[in-house]
Amino acid sequence: MLIEFFHQTIEYQRWGFNMLTVSSLATIFFTTVLGWAFxxxxxxxxxxxxxxxxxxLWHTYYAFLSLSTLIYGFHVTSIALIYNGLLCIPRFSIILGLRRYKGFALTEKIxxxxxxxxxxxxxxxxxxxxxFLVIAFGSxxxxxxxxWEIWKNKSAGDVDIRLIITYFIATLFWVIYSYIANIWSLMIINRIMLVLVGLTIVLWFRYRQRTAPKLP
Structure with a gap:
């Protein structure tokens, strides 16, 4: 069954020296790097x-978004999306850490x-x-x-810039992949997300002199 499913995937069907294969491999690579960054x-x-x-709120929503992505990946037979869905594992770990050391407000618990x-x-x-489009818009x-957290606190705080930069690069490749694979829901979401992640990077460097972890 797994072999049959693999043969039906977008990546297998269009495997070769082309932009779909390159962008697919790039998204898988950066998903791995994102796992490390998380x-x-x-x-x-x-x-x-x-x-x-x-x-x-970001990490909580994205943990469940990753689970949704895993399910959607099977629907559109995309190895890249299925692999990306596995990011729910480190994201849930972050949630547990935040709950222990930062605590959740009532709105966050709800x-x-x-x-x-x-x-x-x-x-x-x-x-x-x-x-998936509705869920992704929520993301x-x-x-x-x-x-907003960085701007509100006027401090980069404990945000790890390695995660944000990696996320930006990964999102860029997801934009490319979505166009080549013709997955319209991903096209819309990732273009908007690219702008927001870029803004986060700008704000981090603006307020990094406070207490943020430095780049190695």
Whole structure:
């Protein structure tokens, strides 16, 4: 069954020396790097016993978005999306660290319960493309809290810039991949996300002199 599914994937069907293969391999590579970056962010929170300027809403939403992406990846037979969905593992670890050292406000606790419905909806509802687009649009709102946290605190705090830069590069390749694979929902979402992540980088460097972890 797994072999049969693999043969049906976008990557296998269009394998060769072309932009789809290159962008697909790039997204898989940067997903791996993102996994490492999320792990480093998790380490920063746990080592400092603090989650200052780290958005709990962003990481919570994205943990459940990753689960939804995993399900959607099987729907569109995309290895890149399925692999990206595995990022839910380090993201849930970050959530546990933030809950322990930063604590969750009532709104964040309610959000956690609400966000848990997302992958269930993705699995049950028959309109996979539309459902994924709605969920992904929510991710834009959730991510917007990250640059907002930095701007509000006027400090980069405990945000790990390695994660944000890696996320920017990965998003850039997702933009390329979405156009070549002709997945319209990804085209819309990733272009907007690219702008927001770029803004986060600008704000981090603007306020990094406070307490942010420095680049090696």
């Amino acid at each position: 792990w480093k962010q998790d380490q920063t929170v746990r080592e400092r016993h603090s989650g200052k300027s780290v958005s709990a 959000s956690l319960a609400v966000f848990a419905v997302l992958p269930i909806a993705m699995y049950i509802l028959p309109w996979k493309d539309q459902t 834009i709102i959730a991510y917007a809290f990250q640059p």
